Amino acid sequence: xxxxxxxxxxxxxxxxxxxxxxxxxxxxxxxxxxxxxxxxxxxxxxxxxxxxxxxxxxxxxxxxxxxxxxxxxxxxxxxxxxxxxxxxxxxxxxxxxxxxxxxxxxxxxxxxxxxxxxxxxxxxxxxxxxxxxxxxxxxxxxxxxxxxxxxxxxxxxxxxxxxxxxxxxxxxxxxxxxxxxxxxxxxxxxxxxxxxxxxxxxxxxxxxxxxxxxxxxxxxxxxxxxxxxxxxxxxxxxxxxxxxxxxxxxxxxxxxxxxxxxxxxxxxxxxxxxxxxxxxxxxxxxxxxxxxxxxxxxxxxxxxxxxxxxxxxxxxxxxxxxxxxxxxxxxxxxxxxxxxxxxxxxxxxxxxxxxxxxxxxxxxxxxxxxxxxxxxxxxxxxxxxxxxxxxxxxxxxxxxxxxxxxxxxxxxxxxxxxxxxxxxxxxxxxxxxxxxxxxxxxxxxxxxx
Amino acid sequence: xxxxxxxxxxxxxxxxxxxxxxxxxxxxxxxxxxxxxxxxxxxxxxxxxxxxxxxxxxxxxxxxxxxxxxxxxxxxxxxxxxxxxxxxxxxxxxxxxxxxxxxxxxxxxxxxxxxxxxxxxxxxxxxxxxxxxxxxxxxxxxxxxxxxxxxxxxxxxxxxxxxxxxxxxxxxxxxxxxxxxxxxxxxxxxxxxxxxxxxxxxxxxxxxxxxxxxxxxxxxxxxxxxxxxxxxxxxxxxxxxxxxxxxxxxxxxxxxxxxxxxxxxxxxxxxxxxxxxxxxxxxxxxxxxxxxx
Numbered sequence: 051x052x053x054x055x056x057x058x059x060x061x062x063x064x065x066x067x068x069x070x071x072x073x074x075x076x077x078x079x080x081x082x083x084x085x086x087x088x089x090x091x092x093x094x095x096x097x098x099x100x101x102x103x104x105x106x107x108x109x110x111x112x113x114x115x116x117x118x119x120x121x122x123x124x125x126x127x128x129x130x131x132x133x134x135x136x137x138x139x140x141x142x143x144x145x146x147x148x149x150x151x152x153x154x155x156x157x158x159x160x161x162x163x164x165x166x167x168x169x170x171x172x173x174x175x176x177x178x179x180x181x182x183x184x185x186x187x188x189x190x191x192x193x194x195x196x197x198x199x200x201x202x203x204x205x206x207x208x209x210x211x212x213x214x215x216x217x218x219x220x221x222x223x224x225x226x227x228x229x230x231x232x233x234x235x236x237x238x239x240x241x242x243x244x245x246x247x248x249x250x251x252x253x254x255x256x257x258x259x260x261x262x263x264x265x266x267x268x269x270x271x272x273x274x275x276x277x278x279x280x281x282x283x284x285x286x287x288x289x290x291x292x293x294x295x296x297x298x299x300x301x302x303x304x305x306x307x308x309x310x311x312x313x314x315x316x317x318x319x320x321x322x323x324x325x326x327x328x329x330x331x332x333x334x335x336x337x338x339x340x341x342x343x344x345x346x347x348x349x350x351x352x353x354x355x356x357x358x359x360x361x362x363x364x365x366x367x368x369x370x371x372x373x374x375x376x377x378x379x380x381x382x383x384x385x386x387x388x389x390x391x392x393x394x395x396x397x398x399x400x401x402x403x404x405x406x407x408x409x410x411x412x413x414x415x416x417x418x419x420x421x422x423x424x425x426x427x428x429x430x431x432x433x434x435x436x437x438x439x440x441x442x443x444x445x446x447x448x449x450x451x452x453x454x455x456x457x458x459x460x461x462x463x464x465x466x467x468x469x470x471x472x473x474x475x476x477x478x479x480x481x482x483x484x485x486x487x488x489x490x491x492x493x494x495x496x497x498x499x
Numbered sequence: 500x501x502x503x504x505x506x507x508x509x510x511x512x513x514x515x516x517x518x519x520x521x522x523x524x525x526x527x528x529x530x531x532x533x534x535x536x537x538x539x540x541x542x543x544x545x546x547x548x549x550x551x552x553x554x555x556x557x558x559x560x561x562x563x564x565x566x567x568x569x570x571x572x573x574x575x576x577x578x579x580x581x582x583x584x585x586x587x588x589x590x591x592x593x594x595x596x597x598x599x600x601x602x603x604x605x606x607x608x609x610x611x612x613x614x615x616x617x618x619x620x621x622x623x624x625x626x627x628x629x630x631x632x633x634x635x636x637x638x639x640x641x642x643x644x645x646x647x648x649x650x651x652x653x654x655x656x657x658x659x660x661x662x663x664x665x666x667x668x669x670x671x672x673x674x675x676x677x678x679x680x681x682x683x684x685x686x687x688x689x690x691x692x693x694x695x696x697x698x699x700x701x702x703x704x705x706x707x708x709x710x711x712x713x714x715x716x717x718x719x720x721x722x723x724x725x726x727x728x729x730x731x732x733x734x735x736x737x738x739x740x741x742x743x744x745x746x747x748x749x750x751x752x753x754x755x756x757x758x759x760x761x762x763x764x765x766x767x768x769x770x771x772x773x774x775x776x777x778x779x780x781x782x783x784x785x786x787x788x789x790x791x792x
Contacts, residue, residue: 106732108745110753113577131732134741138748139728146638146729150645154732313751318554334752341754344551406752 094179094383101384102127104154106144107373108135111405115398119391126384128156136160137455141167148172148377155379156389159207160371161196162261162450165275167374168199168206169452169495174375176205179386188394192446193411197372200277200449207372208389209411211402213332214440215265215366218339220327221351221429223250231353235297238356242306245327253328254320255298256312257465260458262331262368263298267291268448269366270358275451281498282451282490286461286483287476295475302469309469318342330355332368333409333437340427347426352433354440365440367448370411409437416441453489460485539768546765550758569762581763583735584742588721589770590653591738595660596717603663603716604709607670608701612683622671628664634725641729655730656738660720666712673708674701710781717774739767 105116105128116130131154133140141163147153148170159167167173176182182205186194193209217232224231224241227248232238242252256262264274272290276283285291301307308326310317320326322343329335339350355365373389375382392398399415402408410416416438424430451457464478490497545553547564556562573581610622640659644650649658678701686696702709727741734742743763746756 104732108749110749110756111577132734132745133732134728134745135748138744143729143732146641147645150642150650152645152648152650315554315558322555337754338751341550341757342554345555 094176094386096383097381100125100127101381102129103156103381103385103388104128105130105156105373105388106133106140106154107156107158108132108138108140109158109402109406109408112402114405115392115401118397118401119388123388126388128388136163144376145170145172151378153376153378155375155381155385157374157376158210158371159374160369162264162454164197164206164372164374165199165450165452166454169493172377173206174377174379174382176207176375176382176386177203179383181390182208182386185390185394188412188414190411190413190416190441190444192367192444192448193370195447196370200447207374208386208393210371210373210393211369211408212411212441212444213265213334213367213369213409214437214444215269215330215332215355215368216436216440217353217355218329218331218335218350219353220324220346220349222349223248223324223327232356233354234360234362235356235358239297239301239306242301243304246304246306250324251308251320251326252301252306253330254308254310254312254317254326255302255469256317257309257469258462259312259368260461260465263294263461263465264448265332265366265368266294266298266330267366268445269355269364270294271364271445273447273449274457275449277449278498281496283498284451284483284486284490286457286486287480291479292476295479299468299475302475322346333434333440334369334407336425336428336433337407348429350428351431352428352436354436363443364445365443367444409434409441451486451490452495453486453493456489457482457486542761542765542768546758546762548758550755553757553761566762569758570766573759573762573766576759580734581739581742581759581766584737584739585767585770587736588738588740588767591656591660592717592720592770595657595720596713598661599663599666599716599720600709600713602661603666603712604670604702604705605697606667607672607708608674608678608697608705610667610671611674612678612680612701622667625664625667628662629668633659633719633723637725637729640726644730650730651732651736653736656723656727656736659726660716660723663712663716663719666716669712670705670708674705677708678704707781710778714775714778718771721771739763743767 103126107130109132112130112132116128120127133143136159140157141159144153144157144159144167153172164173185208189209190212193212197207197209198205219231221231223245227244229241229244229248230237232241238252245252267274267290270290270293272288272294274284274286274288274291276285298307302309308320310320321329321339322345324346329339331338336352340347354363357364373393375385375389379385392402393410394412394415396414396418399408399410399412400418400420403410403418403420409421410418416434421434421438422432424432425434461478461482464473464481465475467473468475468478487497541558544559544561546569547566548556548562548569549565552562606625610618610625636659641650644655649655682700682704683696686700691699721738722740723738724740724744727736727738728744731737731741737745743760746760746763750757750760
C-alpha cells in the first residue's frame with residue numbers, strides 16, 4: 051500500500067502541469083468576460099503622483115530616445131519594450147493583452163492597422179485630452195486624418211511618422227541613354243519602353259507590397275474604404291483604383307516592368323546590377339536602396355512622383371505609424387504627454403530619425419536640420435527636400451479598412467497571379483473587394499450595400 | 500518478378516549486388532547530407548561577410564571574410580543583448596529540459612511499475628496531451644498566466660516548458676521493458692524506500708530513455724517560438740530565437756541588422772550542435788535498446 055501512495059504522488063506531480071494546460075479554456079472565458087468591466091478610461095486627468103508607463107514598439111534604438119524623456123521627467127517614467135513589428139506578432143499580442151486586461155499604456159500602431167483596433171474596441175479616445183486636441187495644427191494635415199479615422203470628435207493616436215512617396219531614379223542611366231525624366235505617368239510608360247530597349251526595366255512591380263499599390267491609388271485620389279457612422283463601404287474596385295490597376299497591367303502585359311518578389315536577394319540584385327532603373331517609393335526607401343544596391347552609390351537621384359495629370363502635384367503615402375493609448379490604460383494624461391513629446395519635439399524627432407530613419411509627421415519636423423543635408427549615396431542631393439514637398443501634397447482622407455491583413459493577403463494572391471500572366475490586376479481587386487466584404491460580414495462589421 | 504527469382508539472382512550475383520546497393524545507399528545518403536548541410540554552409544559563409552557583400556557576392560563562397568569583426572559587432576550591439584538572449588535560451592532549454600525529463604521520468608516510471616486505480620485512464624490523458632499542439636495552448640496559457648500576473652516573467656516560458664507528455668509516454672514504455680520487477684522487489688526486501696529505489700536503481704536503468712527525452716525537450720524548448728512571442732514583452736527575457744526574429748522584422752528599416760541576424764543565427768545553433776554531439780552516444784543506445792525488445 052505504501053508504495054502505491056507514493057506512486058500516485060509521482061504520477062500526480064507529473065500530470066499537474068498538464069492539467070493546468072487543459073483547463074486553459076476556462077481561463078480564457080473568464081478573462082474574456084472580465085475584460086469588459088475594467089474599461090474605465092474616458093477622463094484625461096493627471097494622476098497626481100509618480101507614474102510609470104509601459105510602451106511597446108518595434109523602433110530600433112528607441113531606448114535612447116526614451117532615456118532623454120525619463121531624465122527630464124522623473125514623475126512620468128516610461129518603460130519601453132521592443133518586439134517584432136506589428137504584423138510580425140505585436141498586434142496580435144496587443145489584442146491578447148487587451149483581452150486579458152494587461153495591455154501596455156502605449157503602443158505603436160501603423161495607420162493601416164488603426165481601424166482594426168478601433169473596430170475591436172482596443173483604443174482609448176484621446177479627444178478628452180486638451181493637449182492632444184490643441185496639437186492638431188502641428189501635424190501635416192493628412193496624418194491627422196489618419197488618426198481621427200474620419201470621425202468628427204475622436205482621436206485614436208498621435209501620428210508618429212509618415213512615408214510620402216517620390217521617385218528614386220538612376221540619373222546616370224537616364225542621362226547616358228538620353229531618356230527624359232518622366233513627370234507624368236504617361237511619360238513614365240513611354241520611358242519604360244525606352245528603358246526596355248536599352249536592356250533594363252524601368253521599375254519592379256511588387257506583387258506582395260499591396261500597400262505600395264495602395265499608395266498609388268492614394269495618389270490618384272482613390273479610396274479603398276469609407277465609413278458612414280458604423281457602416282463601412284468597401285471600394286477596392288472604385289474607378290481610380292481600377293485605373294491604376296489598368297495602368298500597371300499595361301506595363302506588365304508589355305513586359306516593361308520586372309516582377310521580382312520584393313525584399314528578396316533577387317530584388318536587391320536587380321537594383322544593384324542596374325537592371326531596374328527607378329522605384330516610386332516612400333521616403334524610407336532611400337535606405338533600402340542604399341543597403342540593397344551598394345554598387346550603385348552616387349548614381350541615384352530623387353524626383354517627385356509621376357503625376358496623373360500634367361502639372362499635378364499629388365503625392366501618395368506608403369507606411370507610417372501612430373502612438374496610440376491602448377484600452378485599459380489608467381494614465382491617459384501622462385501617456386499623451388509623453389506621446390506628444392515623442393512625436394512633436396525637435397529633440398525626439400531628431401533622435402528618432404538618427405536611430406531609425408523615422409520621417410516626422412509634423413510640419414516643423416519636415417524642416418529638421420538633419421533632413422536638410424545632402425545624402426552621400428544620392429550624390430549629395432538633399433533628397434529630403436523632395437519628400438518634404440511630397441509630404442504636404444499627400445491627398446488627405448485616405449481611409450484604411452478594419453481587416454487590412456486580409457485585404458493585403460487576398461490582393462497579393464491576385465497580384466501574384468497577374469504577374470505570372472493568369473488574371474489581371476483589375477480582376478484581383480474585384481475579387482479582393484468581394485472577399486473583403488465577406489470578411490467584414492464574417493466579423494459582423496456592418497457593410498453598406 | 501517473383502520472390503524466387505529475386506532470391507536466385509541475389510545469391511548468384513551477391514557481391515556485385517551488395518556493392519551496387521552499397522553505392523546506391525552511399526549516393527542517396529550523400530545527396531541528403533549535402534541537402535541538409537548546404538544551408539548551414541550558406542549560413543557560415545554569409546556570416547563572414549559584410550552587410551553589403553551578403554547581397555552582392557557569390558552566396559556559397561567567401562568574400563573578404565571578417566567573421567571575427569562580425570562576431571564582435573554582434574556581441575557589442577545594444578550592450579550585448581544578444582548574449583543575454585543566448586543565456587536565456589540556455590536557461591530555458593537546459594534547466595527546463597532537465598526538470599521536464601525528471602518529471603516525465605517519474606511519471607512514466609510510476610505508470611509502468613505501480614498498479615493503481617485509474618492508471619490506464621491517466622496514461623490516456625497524457626497520451627492525449629501528445630496530440631495537442633503546443634501552439635494551440637499558447638493563447639489559453641497566456642490568459643491563464645495573465646490571471647495570476649505571471650506574464651512577461653521568466654516563469655511564463657519556463658513553467659509550460661517542463662511538461663512533456665511525449666516524455667511520459669516514452670519513459671513508461673522504456674521503464675516497463677528495462678526495469679525488472681525482480682530488481683525492485685530485491686531493493687524493497689533490502690529495505691530501500693521507493694524514492695531511493697527510483698533515484699539509485701531505476702533512474703540509471705532508464706538513462707538512455709531519459710537522455711532521449713532530454714534531447715527532445717531541449718530542442719523543443721529551444722525552438723519554441725510562439726510561447727515567448729505571446730508571453731514576453733521585456734527584451735531582457737527573450738530567448739535567442741525570438742530576439743533574432745524581432746531583428747529580422749526590422750530589416751526594411753535598419754538593413755545593417757541583416758549581418759547581425761545571420762551571425763546571430765550561426766552562433767545560436769552552436770549550443771544545439773554541442774548538446775547533440777555530447778549526448779548522441781547515449782541516444783543511439785537508447786533508440787537501439789527499444790528496437791530489439
